[in-house]
Amino acid sequence: MRLTVVGTPGDRRVTLFAAACARAGLAAPLVVPWRDVLGGRPLTVEGMLRIDSPGEDAEANALLRGPGDAARIGGGARWYRTFLDGLDRLRPYPSFADVGDIAVMFDKRASHARLAAAGVPVPPALGPVGGYAELRERMAETGFHRVFVKPAHGSSASGVIALQAAGGRIRAQTSAARDAEGWYNSLKVRAYTDEHEIALLVDALAPDGLHVERWFPKAALAGRVFDLRVVVVAGEPTHAVARTSRAPMTNLHLGGQRGDLAAVRAAIAWDAAMDVCARAAACFPNSTMVGVDLLVGVGMRGFAVAEVNAFGDLLPNLTGLPGTSAEGRDVYDAQVAAYLRTSGEVAVQG
Template identity: 55%
Template sequence: MSRSASSGGGGPEPRFAVVGNPDNRRVAFFEEAVRSAGLPAARVVPWLQVLRGEAAFAPGECVRIDSPGEDAEVDRLLRGVDDPTRVEGSARWYARFTAAVEAVAGAASAAGAEVLGSPADIAVLFDKRLCHGLLDRAGVPVPASPTSGPAGAPVRGWSDVRELLREHRMPRAFVKLAHGSSASGVLAVESAGPGRVRASTSVERDPSGRLFNSLRVRRYTSEREVGAVVDALAPDGLHIERWLPKASQRGRAADLRIVVVGGRATHAVVRTSTSPMTNLHLGGARGDLDEV
């Protein structure tokens, strides 16, 4: 962040308010960036205040809306689930989160503040189906998906997934929660014909049918097991993408995470894994960008 870029060419210095969780790493990084730019300290508006209807903004503030993650109470209020390791509740999370974003935008506008991200854009970013469709229409290469965009095929359970994979000739596909993150609720599904199905996932299903996030990637090797997990996930909304082969680095599957700003790649990270998911908390590791 630079003073000249943020101050509009010699105008008054921007005063930032960041909606986030005070202990969240992203909030801390943003506060440090503001300080490094020599700008007035950012004011943190906690998500708890937003969700309780207590948030207020000042005239002229630039309001940044940051992640509501890494706070158990905020997660409970958004998802309606007491156990933070539970997978269920992402559709409720999305509905409450987008409503809260709309409330922030309304309160900021009424106070004469400026919100840096539009509620409509944020709603797309947190829905894999809508985001996939937007990228596809913009000409960005994305894996084929029968659930892409507002007109994507509905997924009510495993029977729908099985039929869509057959219809679109996808023997290997990722089945993802539409509003999930950090590989929560993601299954890498492989099919070799009727009844021959297996899936790799971090989802653990207990005897009562409840789903939990695990730090261990496990493999379900029967259609009955895979179907039971998908059926439990489906009420929160599912997105399906063709499973494309990954590159490899030193014998491990590898992918790139790239940040693009203004059409220019500014940051790139290589992640590697022995499983289809390269997330670091699931056993993934940083790779060597120079070897790509």
Template identity: 55%
Template sequence: MRLTVVGNPANRRVALFTRAVRAAALPTPDVLPWADVLTGAAPPPAADALVRVDSPGEDPLVDRLLRRSPTAARHGELIGLADAYAGLVAGLDRVAAGGAELLNRPADVAVLCDKRLCHAVLSAAGVPVPPALPPVGGYAALREAMAATGWRRVFVKPAHGSSAAGVLAVAVGPRGVQADTTVEPTPDGLFNSLRVRRHTDEATIAAIVDRLAPDGLHVERWLPKAGLRDRVVDVRVLVVAGRPTHTVVRAARGPLTNLHLGNARGDLAELRAAAGPAAWSAAMESCERVAACFPGSLHVGVDLMFLAGWRRHAVAEVNAFGDLLPGVLADGRDSYAEQVHALTTGRWRRWRAGVAACAA
């Protein structure tokens, strides 16, 4: 088995996957840099058995090439999200043009990287998801839609964002409007930080939403999450070849639970005990149904929340590149070794064939 990775060569994702491949006594993967793909490099030929497309993130040059911009974004700047998405889709199509078999199908990635499309696919498949508003083009339209539905709390998400960048948890109450977000507005742009801040000035919140709106917004009802001790919790579930394998509990005192924002890893055993066997089993079944919506993808990362009371759950997001879970082991394998194991044992092909048979 010969593997090629499309990724950023210096990125830890590529390094960790390469380590897992070598540990399985397979040939070291070839690496096709995203920068080369986006500047016209030939796609992997069909002779390459399998091609893994990794995240193009965390590289300023690649970001500029995705956005087709002559200038680099400033550190943390939220700019050109729709352009970057279009560049990603075009790059995926170029990678696929050589005819090689991809471990994440471009059509899957295109849906997973558009929160509006992903929500629609999951909803149509019967996966429990938060209710969503019709498209809104700015803050005034957002408030009108919230008033029409009676929703007082929503998550406003950039359609093509990741890692909570640009997300606002908006609440309307007797004292006015507040928004918890990592966004720091400046006179000449919006910047993402690693610190969650609370904006209480409605004009500031409106300006942030209006600046993000041209790149597309996805707005969901803010459902109350279950809590453990003094924190709310949700879980990232990695599903490999249709099977939930690795799980990370994310515990936060606020609405944004991403670990890179200074939140804590919670205790999985404690969470499972609080949910109970029936609720946990139902949640994992939903994760399996999510994966079945994307049968061309070896893995998906599911952000799942148990709702207050623990009896119900909902899928908040699904990540095309959600397998960076350092230090998390299942059956002695990390997230990358698990994927290599699914390939070498044939489990991925068996699962994919089973999904296709069910769809037929």
């Protein structure tokens, strides 16, 4: 028995999934490069398909956004259109994740609306915002003095702005920086207090689409704000990481650190938190894995879903939560096991 991965050869996700297949007694998965999918080349697929991240493939990135520095910010609308075309090529094949679900998860406006319609707690959204002037108008109308401005089709917090404006003062925190070529992701969260500079950034991002929502004040752990990345496999929250930071963005690649999950579990209503994550994942019922970014409110009270992630399972060296079906297994082992349970197939070494 053999599975197929659409991804980037050599990418860590692909390697970890292949290792999980080997542990389950499956043959090494066939890898179909994203550049082949996006470039219209013939595809060879065997068995169930796992659709993974385009990753660090320079050729795939150029096909998605056009030529240029991979670290640049912008081009999200083109990226999304090209990505959807690639997903359409994969639609005929049975897959771990429904291509329609993936498409919605990569549109923050659509995913927020789907979650809200299902009663999943999410931060209130401001609605469409076409630029900085309109953003400030909408903030004044709603009374939202603190908001998160997110590129509609972004990932890894690229271009995300945590914006505060009150009493004539303004402050924006973001990993975006500017050089002679334009805005790029610096991988370092910095603060801007010059309104002209902030307006330039928002207006540079706006043509690709923006999703803006009220800032949800996060709880703190050992002096650092935190949230949770929870992986839901086959409807069950199986893996979780507490991500802590001194900045509003907790992403590990932006300087966030893994926190004390045991301390978080002891401090919050854990079962209620996991229920929120399961309900969020249930909004994407045809996807075996959904990564959920869960916000925990100040005082360890209240929850809200910040993001849902189609490729949110890159959590190496993490085993499943005690008492779950994934206890002792990593996120990829859990997904392979879920496939074997639902397919009714028996793995044979080969």
